[in-house]
Amino acid sequence: xxxxxxxxxxxxxxxxxxxxxxxTLVDERVVEAIPNLGYVHRGLERLADVRDFHQMIQVxxxxxxxxxxxxxxxxxxxxxxxxxVEVPPRAQFLRVIWSEVHRIQSHLLWLGLFADSFGFESLxxxxxxxxxxxxxxxxxxxxxxxxxxxxxxxxxxxDLSAEQTRWLLTELDWVEEQIQRLQTTMMExxxxxxxxxxxxxxxxxxxxxxxxxxxxxxxxGLSQDTRQTSxxxxxxxxxxxxxxxxxxxxxxxxxxxREALASVDLIRRALDKLPAGEVRAKVKSLKPPKxxxxxxxxxxxxxxxxxxxxxxxxxxxxxxxxxxTFANIPPLLAMLPGVYLSDVPVVTLSIDPCISCTER
Amino acid sequence: xxxxxxxxxxxxxxxKSTRRYPFEVREAFDKVRGELVNDxxxxxxxxxxxxxxxxxxxxxxxxxxxWNYDPFACVFxxxxxxxxxxxxxxxxxxxxxxxxxxxxxxxxGELKKKSREKDKExxxxxxxxxxxxxxxxxx
Ligand code: SF4
Ligand code: SF4
Numbered sequence: 001x002x003x004x005x006x007x008x009x010x011x012x013x014x015x016x017x018x019x020x021x022x023x024t025l026v027d028e029r030v031v032e033a034i035p036n037l038g039y040v041h042r043g044l045e046r047l048a049d050v051r052d053f054h055q056m057i058q059v060x061x062x063x064x065x066x067x068x069x070x071x072x073x074x075x076x077x078x079x080x081x082x083x084x085v086e087v088p089p090r091a092q093f094l095r096v097i098w099s100e101v102h103r104i105q106s107h108l109l110w111l112g113l114f115a116d117s118f119g120f121e122s123l124x125x126x127x128x129x130x131x132x133x134x135x136x137x138x139x140x141x142x143x144x145x146x147x148x149x150x151x152x153x154x155x156x157x158x159d160l161s162a163e164q165t166r167w168l169l170t171e172l173d174w175v176e177e178q179i180q181r182l183q184t185t186m187m188e189x190x191x192x193x194x195x196x197x198x199x200x201x202x203x204x205x206x207x208x209x210x211x212x213x214x215x216x217x218x219x220x221g222l223s224q225d226t227r228q229t230s231x232x233x234x235x236x237x238x239x240x241x242x243x244x245x246x247x248x249x250x251x252x253x254x255x256x257x258r259e260a261l262a263s264v265d266l267i268r269r270a271l272d273k274l275p276a277g278e279v280r281a282k283v284k285s286l287k288p289p290k291x292x293x294x295x296x297x298x299x300x301x302x303x304x305x306x307x308x309x310x311x312x313x314x315x316x317x318x319x320x321x322x323x324x325t326f327a328n329i330p331p332l333l334a335m336l337p338g339v340y341l342s343d344v345p346v347v348t349l350s351i352d353p354c355i356s357c358t359e360r
Numbered sequence: 361x362x363x364x365x366x367x368x369x370x371x372x373x374x375x376k377s378t379r380r381y382p383f384e385v386r387e388a389f390d391k392v393r394g395e396l397v398n399d400x401x402x403x404x405x406x407x408x409x410x411x412x413x414x415x416x417x418x419x420x421x422x423x424x425x426x427w428n429y430d431p432f433a434c435v436f437x438x439x440x441x442x443x444x445x446x447x448x449x450x451x452x453x454x455x456x457x458x459x460x461x462x463x464x465x466x467x468x469g470e471l472k473k474k475s476r477e478k479d480k481e482x483x484x485x486x487x488x489x490x491x492x493x494x495x496x497x498x499x
Contacts (some may be wrong), residue, residue: 037445044451051414054412054414054439055413055414056414058415058435058439060416122363122364122367122368126367132377136389139389139392140389140391140392143391143392143393143438144392144436147435147437147447149393149437149438157438160415181367182367184363185363185364187361188363189364191362261425267470321464
């Protein structure tokens with residue numbers, strides 16, 4: 001049988017970001033996929049040499065445009081550990097609230113793009129309409145729409161007033177209702193199922209061996225979520241991971257769909273339990289970070305890992321970021337062999353690739 | 361596709377979710393971090409904003425009392441606004457308009473040490489700003 005090698009990406013109509021896969025095909029089926037990374041490398045880790053550890057917050061926020069809050073959250077947690085800062089409980093809850101706002105926003109964005117990848121344009125627009133409300137929530141509570149810049153070492157820069165809390169609750173009701181309205185379309189529609197069920201299957205065994213993280217792992221039946229480690233205020237919110245067992249594109253979209261709803265619930269619970277008090281600890285008198293640490297948080301795409309090394313100077317010695325998409329590329333390569341070329345965009349998008357994060 | 365039909369029918373009767381921008385502009389939320397402005401009369405040229413700005417888009421010349429700012433390198437994080445000891449910096453709720461030319465803002469103020477002494481001498485005589493509004497656009 002003759003083999004054909006075709007490039008998929010870096011520019012592809014379905015991809016918002018430049019991932020490049022070299023696909024080897026026999027007839028219409030993929031037999032091998034080889035990734036090629038590095039198109040959007042920006043050298044953000046290196047900036048730790050030039051920017052001090054306070055300024056790095058704004059830099060790490062720009063690792064990923066979609067979940068800037070969670071990157072900054074992870075970074076601040078790491079520095080706070082090195083500097084032994086006690087973060088006030090209210091700030092911990094607020095960080096959880098904004099992180100979950102970002103998770104809903106990211107999942108809705110993905111659900112829209114995913115619908116678009118199999119040509120369901122109107123569903124894409126429906127999801128993005130709901131997402132717009134989340135962006136409004138972000139803008140009114142944090143001051144910016146996407147890169148929220150609310151984290152500082154020792155807490156957060158913005159507080160929620162009682163009025164804002166009430167407003168947030170009514171908006172969340174609207175968001176939840178709207179998401180549920182789309183449930184039948186996303187989960188039961190014939191065309192959607194036709195394009196997703198049984199496509200790009202990843203077994204639990206493979207997911208475990210290849211180190212899948214986030215919705216990719218949970219879609220294959222691994223009950224693994226970094227939020228279970230109870231960082232920030234998650235310990236007090238009775239968090240339970242969303243797990244599906246089929247391991248195909250359909251299961252992964254189901255996980256993200258249900259997670260978006262679960263996040264709405266988490267925000268409600270967090271708002272309900274929001275303790276009063278300070279939102280920012282004083283860190284001015286403390287010495288700059290010294291020592292080494294690793295911090296893990298759950299990003300919408302999976303587990304995010306930061307490594308810090310500081311020597312008591314205002315610049316960190318080393319900052320290393322491992323983003324979830326990087327961990328999810330080996331599972332993607334395991335999913336691709338056997339699928340039709342026309343399904344490659346759907347399968348590739350099902351891991352929610354964030355290439356700018358991966359290449360930093 | 362049929363599962364989508366009731367959504368589509370509903371969309372015919374509910375309000376539009378898009379706006380006819382630029383004719384219709386949404387009201388900004390308060391406390392949105394938009395355009396950065398410096399009330400140069402209050403600025404004491406301490407240079408804190410220059411040191412803390414993550415995108416290094418502010419240069420302060422303490423001797424000549426000049427505050428330079430590159431609005432297109434600014435990321436509107438608001439760190440400088442938080443840190444400013446004289447509270448001379450603030451952010452509008454509107455975003456910066458898009459333009460076709462790069463602009464640099466340079467504001468000339470007056471050194472406060474002298475003016476403080478002056479203030480003591482003649483309390484009511486407030487130092488007049490050299491350049492009150494309309495930052496000089498150069499470049
Ligand atoms: S921090 Fe404020 S007072 Fe100091 S130089 Fe900047 S604008 Fe002027
Ligand atoms: S808003 Fe941020 S980026 Fe802009 S000048 Fe102030 S500190 Fe610098």
